[in-house]
Amino acid sequence: MEAAIDSILLEMQPFLKSSQLKRLRDALKHAFEPKQQEANKTLLQTFLTAKEVEGCSLSTLRYYEDTLTRALAAIGKPIGVMVSDDLRRYLNDYEVTRHTSKVTIDNIRRIMSSFFSWLEDEDYIVKSPVRRIRRVKTAQVTREVFSxxxxxxxxxxxxxxxxxxxxxxxxxxxxxxxxxxxxxxxxxxxxxxxxxxxxxxxxxxxxxxxxxxxxxxxxxxxxxxxxxxxxxxxxxxxxxxxxxxxxxxxxxxxxxxxxxxxxxxxxxxxxxxxxxxxxxxxxxxxxxxxxxxxxxxxxxxxxxxxxxxxxxxxxxxx
Structure with a gap:
């Protein structure tokens, strides 16, 4: 969507003032955004339905939905045009702003990987952008057991x-x-x-x-x-x-x-x-x-x- 808007603005640049170009950008984003959000939401619900059929528990489905809904809203792009850098920036911003552990970040990455791999397998997208994102290294913590x-x-x-x-x-x-x-x-x-x-x-x-x-x-x-x-x-x-x-x-x-x-x-x-x-x-x-x-x-x-x-x-x- 961003690429299409930039292309339109480039073509209109000789005919419009900078203030008019800004208004045009805002209008185009406003027009496309609801459709983009609806499309993303539809794909997410389709994925969750598939996971439910596979036997995922209700708590797991809620965790998937909350994590992916938050990520898609923050990235703000149609799923089909998201790239690896979009996801990397989101993971980095999430870690910095929320002061989360590497374990949490890798859990989000794994959920993203499951979602985008499923979209690729079902031919909704050509290639999963998570493929290029490596597993986050986490410290091995020795957990206590009862004596x-x-x-x-x-x-x-x-x-x-x-x-x-x-x-x-x-x-x-x-x-x-x-x-x-x-x-x-x-x-x-x-x-x-x-x-x-x-x-x-x-x-x-x-x-x-x-x-x-x-x-x-x-x-x-x-x-x-x-x-x-x-x-x-x-x-x-x-x-x-x-x-x-x-x-x-x-x-x-x-x-x-x-x-x-x-x-x-x-x-x-x-x-x-x-x-x-x-x-x-x-x-x-x-x-x-x-x-x-x-x-x-x-x-x-x-x-x-x-x-x-x-x-x-x-x-x-x-």
Whole structure:
């Protein structure tokens, strides 16, 4: 659009004064802008629909929509004429003005890449402008996991059978908190000590829990008087299914009560992955256990114990 407007202004330059040329530019931009915005919006909604069909969660779709809507509005061009430099400038301005981390910038880049690659595959554009934008280098941060003592402290801080069952189930299965709150009583196989969870993309997989989790789950379910099919419900007589926010809040409170730093559902998941690899479980099996599509994701979750690295060096290399 900008190129077309510049071409028109160039042709009219011999016949119009500078003030008239400015007015003409404003009028042309005003005339084209609504159509441009509508076209961009239509392509974005088509992309989101395709992702929904592929099984993306509602939260992922919202994240995609918010990120791309903000980017398209800031760049202010029709999607078909956007180039790599437009996206680079946007990423740089976003980082500078919002003081964001490199991880955030690379997440935006990945979403842009998904969007423009899809447009290219579907023949809406000739070539994705993200192809020339390399992955943003980010610092590798060693993330904390729970020690055995911290897990025991969290169990000791539980004042209800429900909370104890939640802590044990998260610790022994490594399931996502979204998977936990969707579980029903009928999903639990106590004899085999396993349950079927529905993960990202509505993909189902079995996860396994230990004897302690089984014991506390049985005690919790026996204490309930409601008729809800949900595995975990809010405390009290309502029997309402527990929410992700309620689990996160309860775990934070348990962390404060027990003196354990930074308690959240994802930390249980990372702890399980790290301990599994630490004890020799093949990474491919850990990947299946966690429900990761890519093994690289599993490697990010698992922090190998440095003492074991030292022992392996002495065993294999000395």
């Amino acid at each position: 055995d003592e911290e897990l025991e402290a969290l169990r000791g801080a539980c004042e209800s059978k429900r909370d104890l069952a939640i802590v044990d189930l998260l610790a022994s299965t490594g399931m996502r908190v979204g998977e936990l709150v969707r579980l029903n009583k009928g999903d639990i196989n106590f004899h085999e000590r396993e349950c079927l969870v529905t993960g990202k993309g509505n993909k189902q997989r079995p996860v396994y829990f230990d004897a302690r989790a089984k014991l506390h789950l049985v005690e919790y379910l026996a204490s309930r008087a409601d008729a809800s099919s949900a595995l975990f419900v809010s405390l009290g007589p309502s029997g309402r299914r527990i929410t992700v926010g309620a689990v996160e809040l309860r775990l934070r409170n348990l962390g404060r009560a027990s003196g354990v730093h930074c308690v959240h559902p994802h930390k249980f998941r990372r702890t399980l992955a790290t301990h599994a690899i630490d004890k020799g479980m093949p990474i491919e099996q850990v990947q299946k256990l966690l429900g990761h599509a890519k093994i690289e994701t599993t490697m990010h979750y698992a922090m190998v114990n440095q003492n074991n690295v030292k022992a392996s060096h002495r065993r294999y290399l000395e």
